[in-house]
Amino acid sequence: MYKNEVKKIVNEVYPLIKQYYGKSKFNSKAPKINYHHNIYARITGIAEAEGDCSPAAEFEHETNTIWIYYPEMKNEQDIIQTIIHEYVHYLQDKNEMKRLYDEEGYEYNNHPFELEAIKAESDWEIFTPSHRLYPLHKINNKK
Ligand SMILES: [Zn+2]
Numbered sequence: 001m002y003k004n005e006v007k008k009i010v011n012e013v014y015p016l017i018k019q020y021y022g023k024s025k026f027n028s029k030a031p032k033i034n035y036h037h038n039i040y041a042r043i044t045g046i047a048e049a050e051g052d053c054s055p056a057a058e059f060e061h062e063t064n065t066i067w068i069y070y071p072e073m074k075n076e077q078d079i080i081q082t083i084i085h086e087y088v089h090y091l092q093d094k095n096e097m098k099r100l101y102d103e104e105g106y107e108y109n110n111h112p113f114e115l116e117a118i119k120a121e122s123d124w125e126i127f128t129p130s131h132r133l134y135p136l137h138k139i140n141n142k143k
Contacts, residue, residue, distance in 0.1 A: 001070060001071070001073045001074070001075075001079075002070070003035055003037075003070045006035065006068060006070040006073050006079060007035065007070075009076050009079045009080075010033055010068070010079060010083065012129075013079070013080055013083065013127045014033060014083060016127055017080075017083055017084060017087055017127060018030045018087070020123075020126075020127075021084075021087055021088070021091060021120075022091075024090050024091045024092075025091075025093075026091075026092065026093045026094060027061075027064060027090055027091075027094075028064070029064070030087075030090070031059065031064045031065055031066045031086075031087070031090050032064065032065055032066070033065070033066045033068060033083070034065050034066070034067055034068070035067075035068050035069075035070050036067055036068075036069055036070075037069065037070065037071055038050065038054060038069055038071070039051070039054060039055055039058065039067070039069055040054070042067065054069065054072065055069065055072075056068070056069055056072035056073065056078070056082055057069060057072075057082045057083075057085070057086050058086065059086040059087075059089040059090055061094050064090070066083065066086040066087070066090070068082065068083075076128070077124055077128075080124040080127045080128070081121040081124045084117075084120050084121050084123060084124060084127075085117045085118065085120065085121050086117075088113075088116060088117040088120045089113070089117055092113050092116070092117075096113075097111075097113050100112065100113065
């Protein structure tokens with residue numbers, strides 16, 4: 001998808017996602033969302049750089065940024081699921097994430113924090129246009 005198309009959807013759904021999942025206990029404010037065409041190009045600073053496994057997005061703890069690699073986005077569902085996934089990583093404890101990788105031997109495929117983020121993606125439908133009012137309604141009722 002084009003950057004502008006992705007951005008437009010992000011601007012509509014991200015405020016709802018933030019409100020729905022709330023603030024992290026481990027990080028200060030909600031992450032900002034930033035866009036790039038490719039992770040390798042971003043990291044190396046070389047526009048044409050490519051690599052073997054190109055993720056669609058990532059959460060960068062150091063800068064509290066969700067990076068969206070917009071050419072990887074296929075449709076609105078994809079964008080919503082991507083933001084939810086990375087937002088769940090923002091909610092998680094970075095040190096525990098690392099410990100489970102380094103000391104408990106978990107890998108990407110079975111890491112409990114990854115499984116949690118993947119599971120949350122199934123919430124995506126409540127952030128679609130026809131349901132967008134619903135989470136707000138639900139949140140307001142909880143207070
Ligand atoms: Zn993940």
